Amino acid sequence: MVVTAKTKDGKEVGSIEKNYHPQGSSCRDEKMAYGAQNKSSYIRDTSLQPLQTKAESIEFDLPVDDKGAPTIRTVDVTVELIYEIQNPDNKFTITRVTREVTLDR
Amino acid sequence: MRPMRFMLTVAIVASASLAAAADAPKKASSIDELAKMFDSTGCRECHQEIYTQWEKSHHARPFMGVAGGMMLTPVVTASAFKVEKPEQATLKTFPCFKCHLPQALRWAEDSVAQELAAALMANPQDKAKVAKLQITCLVCHSETAIAHRLKDGNPEPGVIYGSKEGAHDSKTHPKMKKSVTLGQSIFCGQCHGTGPNFEFDYPVQCATLYGSYQHNYLPAGGQKSCQECHMAKTKDGFADHLIAPNFDDKEATAALLAKSVHLTVDTLGYQWLRKANTYTPKIVVNTRITHDAGHRIPDG
Numbered sequence: 001m002v003v004t005a006k007t008k009d010g011k012e013v014g015s016i017e018k019n020y021h022p023q024g025s026s027c028r029d030e031k032m033a034y035g036a037q038n039k040s041s042y043i044r045d046t047s048l049q050p051l052q053t054k055a056e057s058i059e060f061d062l063p064v065d066d067k068g069a070p071t072i073r074t075v076d077v078t079v080e081l082i083y084e085i086q087n088p089d090n091k092f093t094i095t096r097v098t099r100e101v102t103l104d105r
Numbered sequence: 106m107r108p109m110r111f112m113l114t115v116a117i118v119a120s121a122s123l124a125a126a127a128d129a130p131k132k133a134s135s136i137d138e139l140a141k142m143f144d145s146t147g148c149r150e151c152h153q154e155i156y157t158q159w160e161k162s163h164h165a166r167p168f169m170g171v172a173g174g175m176m177l178t179p180v181v182t183a184s185a186f187k188v189e190k191p192e193q194a195t196l197k198t199f200p201c202f203k204c205h206l207p208q209a210l211r212w213a214e215d216s217v218a219q220e221l222a223a224a225l226m227a228n229p230q231d232k233a234k235v236a237k238l239q240i241t242c243l244v245c246h247s248e249t250a251i252a253h254r255l256k257d258g259n260p261e262p263g264v265i266y267g268s269k270e271g272a273h274d275s276k277t278h279p280k281m282k283k284s285v286t287l288g289q290s291i292f293c294g295q296c297h298g299t300g301p302n303f304e305f306d307y308p309v310q311c312a313t314l315y316g317s318y319q320h321n322y323l324p325a326g327g328q329k330s331c332q333e334c335h336m337a338k339t340k341d342g343f344a345d346h347l348i349a350p351n352f353d354d355k356e357a358t359a360a361l362l363a364k365s366v367h368l369t370v371d372t373l374g375y376q377w378l379r380k381a382n383t384y385t386p387k388i389v390v391n392t393r394i395t396h397d398a399g400h401r402i403p404d405g
Contacts (some may be wrong), residue, residue: 001392001394004140004209005388005390006293008129013388014388017170019181020394020402020403021403022313022404024310034312035179035184035366036121036182036187036280036309036312037179037180037185037199037200037201037308037309038179038185038312039309040234040301040307040308040309040310041114041300041301041308041310042310042313047401047402047403047404048366048396048401048402049317049321049400049401050317050318050321050322050325050327050399050400050401051321051322051325051326051327051395051398052321052395053394053395054393054394054395055114055391055392055393056390056391056392057128057146057389057390058389058390058391058392058393059387059388059390060387060390061385061386062386062388063236064385065385068383068384069319070376070386073374073386074374075374075388076162076374077269077370077390079368079370079392080186081366081368081394083172083362083403085352085356086170086171086174090171092194092355092358093359094359094362094363094366094368095366095368097365097368097370097391098337099372100266101372101373101374101388101390102374103374103375103376103386105227105376
């Protein structure tokens with residue numbers, strides 16, 4: 001999942017990536033491994049579990065001027081859920097949600 | 106007379122044993138022989154739609170990975186199971202056979218592993234030969250159709266296991282028998298595993314879907330079977346043998362995931378106050394992801 005906040009003119013304010021997948025190793029060193037022939041066990045599992053909610057709360061601080069006042073008051077936030085197959089270059093988007101978020105009331 | 110009688114007895118027993126050995130099905134010594142033993146092209150004649158679905162499935166290309174990738178190459182060239190020469194390969198140096206080619210466990214000689222290793226190590230690789238090794242109709246509807254072999258015995262020759270009993274319009278498999286497990290999740294669990302495979306001299310961990318199903322989905326109250334979602338009945342009333350997803354079809358896979366994975370996004374813009382007169386303008390993005398699958402995503 002990639003969460004990105006951008007100004008209206010496309011300038012990135014922040015971006016955060018969360019990776020959801022089981023992670024295995026040979027258990028012979030500290031390195032994660034790909035390929036069943038190299039993995040002997042999972043050592044961590046951040047995947048999306050059945051009948052459970054994966055919740056995140058992500059924060060981006062907006063820039064301020066020398067008096068501490070925000071210089072950007074409104075951004076477009078895009079949350080993109082991406083599925084990667086075998087490697088990060090082979091991927092496709094499952095869903096994408098965009099929201100305008102503002103400090104203004 | 107007594108020694109003569111003993112010799113005669115020995116001779117009769119020996120000849121009976123030889124006859125039994127001659128009747129026992131012979132193991133395949135080549136990829137072509139193994140492919141022929143489990144050749145299911147004859148099924149297409151009556152089960153055209155199912156066969157077409159299967160042809161597009163990963164079961165039809167269990168060693169070709171995604172996008173034609175040769176997933177076994179690193180096994181023979183850069184893993185604990187690597188061999189210097191194809192002649193060194195055995196069934197044991199291919200732990201992947203347990204699920205990617207389960208028929209090899211009972212019906213292949215080590216020479217099949219050697220031929221496969223040669224195809225993988227050739228330059229260029231012999232993809233056509235590797236592609237002959239498939240999880241065909243006969244693998245699921247015969248070879249792996251009986252999970253409780255201690256009680257029910259091995260699959261019988263000439264029998265197709267499925268949901269019905271009776272005659273089957275086939276010269277090679279003229280009988281149908283009901284498989285107790287074929288329609289249940291345990292059938293898929295034979296390969297879509299539970300965790301590390303400790304029976305190998307170097308434990309390997311591949312698919313763990315069934316472990317996830319057992320230890321996370323069922324305890325959370327889920328009750329659907331693998332087949333209900335992945336082999337739902339198509340318009341002709343038969344189970345879909347594409348057994349989606351087909352990761353080579355990104356569009357269909359994306360649609361499947363979009364249907365079953367749900368993303369909720371809530372946002373807030375405000376100024377956080379940690380100490381008097383010191384505000385931090387913030388954007389908060391709260392995301393919640395749920396899904397309808399009976400297993401972790403991703404898994405296999």
